[in-house]
Amino acid sequence: LPAISPFPHTHGQTSSPSPSPGPVSNPAARRHLITLSRRGPCLRPPSASAAASSHYIDRILLPSSFSHPLSTSSRDKDTDRDKEESIPPLxxxxxxxxxxxxxxxxxxxxxxxDKPIGTWLLAWPCMWSITIAAMPGKLPDLKMLALFGCGAVLLRGAGCTVNDLLDRDIDNKVERTKSRPFASGALTPSxxxxxxxxxxxxxLGILLQLNNFSRVLGASSLLLVFSYPLMKRFTFWPQAYLGLTFNWGALLGWAAIRGSLDPAIILPLYTAGICWTxxxxxxxxxxxxxxxxxxxxxSTALRFGDSTKQWISAFGAASIGSLALSGYNAExxxxxxxxxxxxxxHLAWQISTVDLSDRADCNRKFVSNKWFGALVSSGILLGRLAS
Known part of the structure; x- marks a missing residue:
């Protein structure tokens, strides 16, 4: 014991005065262990003054960070720490x-x-159509690709504006949409x-650069753009109506290059886009x-319910079949x-692996469709160049 005691001892000699105890870092913990030390010899400190005993317990047996398990401040700190850890990162x-x-x-x-996926989904059918309309062995019209790319940004923005204007009383009740500008009050309807x-x-500036047939065809799409947001109020098939709207570029792209429509090529292409949507x-x-x-x-999600994967598998197969038919007819x-x-x-991977009860996974699979569009577009380009 003398060898490990914090107090100086010499055999047969008077001990030198004990150092004055330092400040007590945790009174609650000290009282707790003093009580325990009186219950048995295992925790009893060496014989010394009460002050020295307290100092011994605080400085030797306990780390300075010890907190009594029943201490209110300790519980508060733990609660605060748990709250901080439970807050998801922004x-x-x-x-x-x-x-x-x-x-x-x-x-x-x-x-x-800030969410360009919608623009990609609107632009890809335009790119398919412009590319398939190119002459065999030739690149597609780059000016038209650029014009339709800009048009996709503008038309998608206009469609979202119409949608949010009409849905502003619904958006503030839906978790995913309550932060939209009208629902949150960041913008007024005017x-x-x-x-x-x-x-x-x-x-309109972009549309006027196309031929007359394309101008009429393009302007007619506005009826779909303005009426689509209302469909979810009347039918379980608003996604089909969105398909009619979002894939209008499959008709317009060919018309902008050829000045007319070839139903054998364009109708299967348009159908493929609708089924993909x-x-x-x-x-x-x-x-x-x-x-x-x-x-x-x-929505179709509510209409299909537990049979969703069977339904969208059928639509996926119809989309691929229609794309194959369009490519075959276009030689x-x-x-x-x-x-x-x-x-x-890629489409089969989406359908087979999506967890329809997981919002994050649904969004990931949805966003991945830009790669489906890119694969089809690349195939049309290479198929046209090699034809």
Whole structure:
């Protein structure tokens, strides 16, 4: 004991005065262990003054960070720590929030510039059609590809503006959409109407660069754009109506190059796009199915229910079959078909692996459809160049 005691001892000599005890770091812990030390010899400190005993317990037996298990401050700290750990991390800020002036951000978010997947899904059928309309062995018209790319951004933004204007009383009741500019109060309806007018004027500038047949065909799509947001109130098939709207570019792209429509090529291409939309937008709609039930709107996700995978498998097969028929009628060369097979495999992967009860997974699979569109577009390009 003398060898390990913190107090100086000499055999047969008077001990030197004990050092004065330092400040007590945790009184509750000290009292707790003093009580325990009186219950048995195992925790009893060496014989010394009470002050020295307290000092011994605090400095030797306990680390300075010890906190009594029943201490209120300890419980409060643990509770605060648990709360901090339970708060999910904020998602990374989009480029809209990082780069645009504060006044411009609500308009950019209204046009979904921070979520470009919708623009890709609108643009791909245009690219398919323009590319398949190219002459055999030739590249597609790059000017038309650029014009239709810009048009996809504008038309998608206009469609989202119309959708949010009509749905603003629904969006504030749905978890995923309550932060949209109208639902959150960041923009007023009158500001939205003015923004819609600006987008349509810019879109008109693009449309006027096309031939007369394409101008009429393009302008007629506005009926679909303006009426689509209402469909979820009346039918369980708003995704089919979205397919008619989003794939209008499959008709318009060919018309912009050829000045007319070839039903044998374009109708299967348009049908393929509609069926593809039914696949990806049904997956997307599963994110909101609980909220849709609460607010009373309809979707194919609710219509198909537990049979969703069977339904979208059928639509996926119809999409691939229609793409094959369109390519065959357009006399695309053999490179088209391996890439179409890869696109089919991608679609099969989406359908087979998506967890329809997991919102995050539904969104991941939905966003992955940009790669389906890219595979089909690459196949058409290579098939046309090799034909």
């Amino acid at each position: 998602p990374p800020a989009s480029w809209v929030e990082r780069l645009l002036p504060e006044a411009a951000r609500p308009y950019a978010m209204l046009a979904r510039l 500001q939205g109407v003015a923004f819609l007018g600006a987008q349509l004027l810019l879109g 039914l696949v990806y937008d049904t997956i997307y709609a599963h994110q909101d199915k609980e909220d849709d039930l609460k607010v009373g709107v309809k 695309l060369a053999w490179p088209y078909y391996p890439l179409l097979t890869a696109a089919a495999a």
